[in-house]
Amino acid sequence: MSATSDVVARRIADALARLSDLRAQPVTELLLDEMDRLGSEVRRLSRRVRVLSAAASEPTDRALHDLSVLLDRACAEVADDCATRGIVLRRLLPSDLPALRADAELLVEAIRSVLDNAIHAIGERGTIEIRGRLRSDRLTLEIRNDGPAISPEVVARLSDAGDVLAAGGIGLAVVRRAAEAHGGTVRITSEAGWTVVAIELPCEGRRAPAAAEATPPGSRKWAFSYPARPLGVALAA
Secondary structure, eight states: OHHHHHHHHHHHHHHHHHHHHHHTSOOOHHHHHHHHHHHHHHHHHHHHHHHHHHHTSOOSOOOEEOHHHHHHHHHHHHHHHHHHHTEEEEEEOOTTOOOEESOHHHHHHHHHHHHHHHHHHHOSSEEEEEEEEEETTEEEEEEEEOSSOOOHHHHHHHHSTTTTTTTTOHHHHHHHHHHHHTTOEEEEEEETTEEEEEEEEEOOSSOOOGGGGSOOTTOOOBOOSSOOOTTOOOBOO
């Protein structure tokens, strides 16, 4: 865990140093765009440091959670980025998935990390699909993107917990830590036009309480199973 945190901390320091350098330059639109990008990068990396820290200990929030609500939150956070890039974000999940006993914040950030990686892999104009399936008492959440394929060598390195950082997979290291903290696993494949990150987690054989299904304050319900507008993400009524 310390090696991962050290890498993230160095990247935050590099981004902050770059921001400091930019402040001394004349203000232009390009400079402001770059400062926004670096600020977003620092916030993203800071979230991942917090997740790594939380994943190092037993999650404190072990309430039952509806996976759809957790996905609502993660998807809402990346919806603007998808819209800007012309990326269709589509959820294809059964309606009767059981509840997860989980640290909600940890899992939301793990899902967001996979979505961030998928968006980065696609770049512009592509598709991300979120699928789920249940087998006995294990729930598998698959996040698929149709960006450029990953070579078998890189997949092997990303799949190796000891080599994931060397392969550039900070976001995946976060996902792995979060999954392991919940007794789960992570698997990566890249074939047939899709790169898939599959997160397998233990689940309860019952639905989450109704109170847990409410939309968190400040968030919105998003609908993703649609032929989206080329540069838009549809909002549910």
